[in-house]
Amino acid sequence: MAQPDIEIYLLSCPTDRILDWLKQHFSIISQKQVDADLLQLTLANQHHQIDAQILEQAGGKRFTSVWINSDQTPWKTDIDCARNAFATLDCEVRCCHSGWQEDSDEDPDLWWRINKYEEGPFIWN
Numbered sequence: 001m002a003q004p005d006i007e008i009y010l011l012s013c014p015t016d017r018i019l020d021w022l023k024q025h026f027s028i029i030s031q032k033q034v035d036a037d038l039l040q041l042t043l044a045n046q047h048h049q050i051d052a053q054i055l056e057q058a059g060g061k062r063f064t065s066v067w068i069n070s071d072q073t074p075w076k077t078d079i080d081c082a083r084n085a086f087a088t089l090d091c092e093v094r095c096c097h098s099g100w101q102e103d104s105d106e107d108p109d110l111w112w113r114i115n116k117y118e119e120g121p122f123i124w125n
């Protein structure tokens with residue numbers, strides 16, 4: 001079952017490269033620079049319009065968050081998306097270990113990290 005949304009964090013990855021990666025999977029219908037760090041997007045994937053955002057300086061000043069507010073993506077999980085982003089962008093990618101759930105018993109600091117040295121769970125605090 002697909003997660004209700006997708007969110008990943010990219011280390012030191014310019015927004016224009018992230019947009020190029022997103023364009024491989026979606027059409028970008030609109031983009032609006034809300035402030036210096038926040039870009040809101042409307043994406044299209046097959047017959048769906050999807051809200052998304054790119055937030056620079058999230059999770060630490062060197063990380064950029066990519067949030068896609070839909071289960072209609074090419075990826076079932078954050079980890080699937082992170083793997084694809086890493087393969088294309090060649091920058092470290094982090095995401096929640098098992099997707100975020102409000103009532104979960106899982107450690108909220110347990111994350112998944114992919115970089116050129118390793119892939120796997122770690123504590124991000």
